[in-house]
Amino acid sequence: MPNDSQTGPLMAPAARPPAVPPPLAAPRTERQGTAILLICGSALIFAAQDGISRYLGATYSPIFVIMLRFWFFAAFVILLCARSSGGLARAARSKRPWTQAFRGVLLVAEVVVTVEAFVRLGLINTHAIFSCYPLLISALSGPFLGEKVGWRRWAAVAVGFVGILIVLKPGSGVFSSDAILPFAGAAMFAVYGLLTRLVGRDDPAMVSFFWTGIVGAIAITLVGVWHWEPIAGRDIPWLLLLCLTAVVAHYMLIKAYELAEASTLQPFSYTQLVWVSIFGVTIFGETLAPNVAIGGLIVVGAGLFTWWRARQRERAGLN
Template identity: 35%
Template sequence: MSTPPPAKMTVAAPVPPAASPPPAQARPLEGILWMLLTMFLFTTMDSVGKELQQRHEVVQVVWARYFFHVLLLAIVMHRHLPGMMRTRAPVLQVTRSALLLVTTLLFYMGLRSLQVAEASSIMFLTPLIVTALAVPLLGEKVGWRRWASILVGFVGALIIVRPGSGALGIAALFVMAGATSNALYHITTRKVSLVDSPWTTLAHTGTVGVVVTTCAVPFFWTEPSAGDWALFVLMGAIGVTSQFALIRALTVAGASTVAPFSYSTLIWATMWGYLLFGDLPDAQTLTGALIIVASGLYVYHRERVRTGR
C-alpha cells in the first residue's frame, strides 16, 4: 500500500501497479515468492498489533512498531545509514513519512474493533483510490473503463461496511480513511522515487512516526510484560524483514509482475484472524473483498494495456 520500493510498511494493503519497467534479467517466480512473503509478513505484523491492542493503547503499539523498526534498521545498516539519509527531496520524504504515520494510526484504530480480514479487505481500496487521485495529483488520464472499475470497487467496500446497519460502525470508517491516506502515501512514494533511491526512501520511511510517537507515548504508556516487550520487538523485526522482502520482489521481477499477488493478504488475514482470535469473515465481507480484488485486478490490467506491458 505501493509500487516503487519501499511500499506500505505498516498495513497489509495491496501494491498498486508501478510505472517502472521490470529488471533486465527478470526472475518472475522468485519475485512472486518474495511478494507472497512480503504480504504474509505485513499481515502477521498487523495481527501482532491487534493482539497487543488488547492490553495497550494504539499510540503505544504504533510507537513500538516504529521505534524497533528504526532501531533494528540502524543496527543492521549502521555503516550505510549516513549515506542513505541524504535526500534530494526532504519535503517529499517528510510528507511521505507523515502520511505513513497517519495511515498506521487510522488502520490500527479500526483494527481494534474489526477482524483482521475485514480491515485488510477495506484496505484493498488503496490501488483504486491511487488510480482516482492520479488524475488531479499526477496528471494521469483515466479512461471510462478504469473509472467504472473504481466505482465497482467502492460498491464492494459498501458491501463490507454495510452503512446504516451498525455492523462495523466507525471502525470501518477509520480504515477507509486509512486507505485514502495510504493512497496518498503511495502517490508520494511514486514522486520521491524519481529523485531518491529506494534505500534512501527506506531510511526515511519511519522518521516522522518514531519522532511523533516517541513524544506522545508517555501520555498513553502502560507497563508491558516481558512477553509484550518481545512482541514489540517482533513487530519491528517483521517491519524490517518485510521491507527487505518487498525490495527484493520489486528488484528481481518488477512491480508489474508481482503487484497482483499482493491480494494474497486476504488469505493470510483470514488465517491469522482464525488462529489468533477465532474470527472468520462472513459471506458479505468475502463477497465485498472479491469485488474489490476483481476491480483492482481490472485496473491493473488496464494499466498494462495503457503502458503496453
C-alpha cells in the same frame, strides 16, 4: 517509490518500507519465481504482524506499540542505508525534504489508524475495506500527478466502491462508525503512495526509505512517549517477534523487487488478504460474513483490473 504498486495493495498496516531498490533490467524466469515466493512469504509475515498488532493493540495503546515498532524500523533503515552506496549522507540528501517529511508523518498516522481498526473491527473487516487503496490511488493520480485516468479505470473505481458498500451494508442497521477507520487508513496510504511517486521523480528509492523510517520514528516518539506504559512479561516475546519479523519481511520485500518488476509481483501481494482471513477466523474467532467475502472479492477484482490496465497502457506506450 517510483510507482504505487511497489509495496503491494495490502501491505500498509505493518509499516512496510515505502521504497525499494530498482529491479534488474531483464530478470530471468527463475528470478521471477524466487521473487514471487519472496512476495508471498512477506505477505504471510505481514498478515501475522497484523494479528500480533491486533493482540497488543487491545492491551496497550496502539500509539505506544507503533512507537516501539518504528524505533526498531528506524534502526533497520539506518543499518541498510549505511551499507548502501554513499552511506547515510547520501540517503539523507533529498531534493524534496518537506514532502519526504510529510510522507513519514502520514505513514505513521495511517498505521495508528489501521491498528485501531484491527482492534475495533477485526482483521477481516479491516482488510476488506482497506484493500480499496489501489482504487483511491487511481482516482487521485489525476489531481496529484497530472496523470490521465480513463473511463475504464473510473469504472473499476466505481465497482470497487460498490464492493465496499456490500462489505459495510450501510442500510442494514449494522453499519458502524468505526468502519470509517480502515477507509481513512486506505485514503492516507493512497496519498502516501502518490507522494512517494512524486518524490521518486527527484530522489532515489533509498532516500525515500531513509526519510520514512527516520521521520516516522521521530513523529511517533513525540506523541508516543506520553503513552508509555509497562509491558507485561508475557507480552515481551510478542513485541520482539513483531519487530524482528518486520525486519525479515522488509528484507524479503526488498529482495523481491530487486529480482522482478513491481507490476509482475503486485497481484501476489493480495495473498495477504487470504492469510488475514485465516488468522482472523482460526485465532481471533472472527466470522467471514458472506457480504464481507463477496464485497472483498469485488474490491480485489477491481484492484486487479486497474493493475491490468496499467500494464496494458505501459505496453502500448500510452499516458
